[in-house]
């Protein structure tokens with residue numbers, strides 16, 4: 001099995017997927033911009049060094065001519081900005097896998113919602129808007145509160161909750177630089193993920209995680225330590241409609257093989273509403289969390305799914321796994337961390353990863369990266385205990401910078 005894999009070293013978790021491919025017996029033909037890190041070299045069969053990974057035309061030409069006579073059977077990418085070009089290369093080389101049209105349904109939020117809605121599934125009431133007047137008219141039709149967000153957004157950037165016409169006037173100048181926005185009904189409630197590894201569009205692995213608090217709130221307030229917890233018990237009654245929605249979405253978008261990462265809302269009345277979906281894994285260490293949930297290796301099982309249409313996971317879900325992202329107080333370099341030693345001593349058996357910045361290191365931009373100034377991953381069999389420990393990390397561990 002000869003597999004082309006785009007961007008083998010960045011983002012860093014790509015290195016684990018390369019390892020996974022090699023472990024299931026694939027010859028990895030990697031394509032990337034920089035030099036190959038030591039860690040991935042043993043798993044790579046051949047490497048095409050390209051000048052610009054994001055010059056689509058140039059990348060296609062180089063990859064397609066390099067692929068000649070190599071008997072390539074798969075072309076894979078797991079980094080969102082490369083999903084589309086991977087599909088175009090597949091098409092040009094006549095290689096099986098998801099077509100550009102299918103991938104588009106996972107990339108373009110508006111096409112995505114139309115396809116999901118057409119399947120009879122609940123999506124937020126929304127309008128595409130290019131001018132301030134269009135936004136005002138949309139908000140009028142929908143009724144406040146509304147969400148204004150970019151059609152092609154990521155990381156909650158330029159996303160606003162607007163509660164009144166007055167407030168809208170303040171928001172309009174802030175989104176003027178965005179080419180096209182979606183003005184939509186604000187769906188109030190809890191926010192979850194639905195993650196899968198699929199074979200022929202059927203989930204062979206499933207996961208649900210809850211965001212605490214909702215991403216927009218966590219991404220707008222620096223003092224918050226955002227928490228995401230995978231739910232051990234997928235049979236929990238409050239998740240059933242969400243899982244059903246997830247299955248419907250996979251079908252509506254004609255999913256093929258590989259990872260999906262969906263976001264959905266659960267309202268107080270018990271209604272489930274679709275948020276968005278990608279045909280790639282969730283970022284910010286969600287795959288590590290899923291691995292810790294059952295002590296499995298999804299980097300390898302993803303590879304098995306795309307190469308051999310098989311997934312071998314027999315282990316049950318044993319833990320709720322929380323990740324807690326920390327943001328330091330102050331600007332500049334970290335100089336003190338309080339509460340960490342005590343927490344680690346008391347709860348060492350629950351802590352899987354401690355990856356906080358160390359004194360002397362420069363703070364990261366919390367607006368740019370959810371990982372912020374580092375994170376802790378912990379787990380427990382009991383949901384309430386997991387949530388309690390995550391809250392303790394939020395409140396009892398503090399980083400200070402100056």
Ligand SMILES: Nc1ncnc2c1ncn2[C@@H]1O[C@H](COP(=O)(O)OP(=O)(O)OP(=O)(O)O)[C@@H](O)[C@H]1O
Pocket residue numbers: 124147149153154155156157159184185186187188191214215216217263275276
């Ligand atoms: N219609 C809506 N109703 C309520 N909240 C919403 C709505 N749309 C977006 N949000 C909030 O804004 C956040 C970001 O929106 P969305 O997930 O659509 O965009 P994104 O920027 O691609 O997100 P990500 O952070 O996953 O990259 C959501 O997680 C949710 O908290």
Ligand SMILES: [Mg+2]
Pocket residue numbers: 263276
């Ligand atoms: Mg999102």
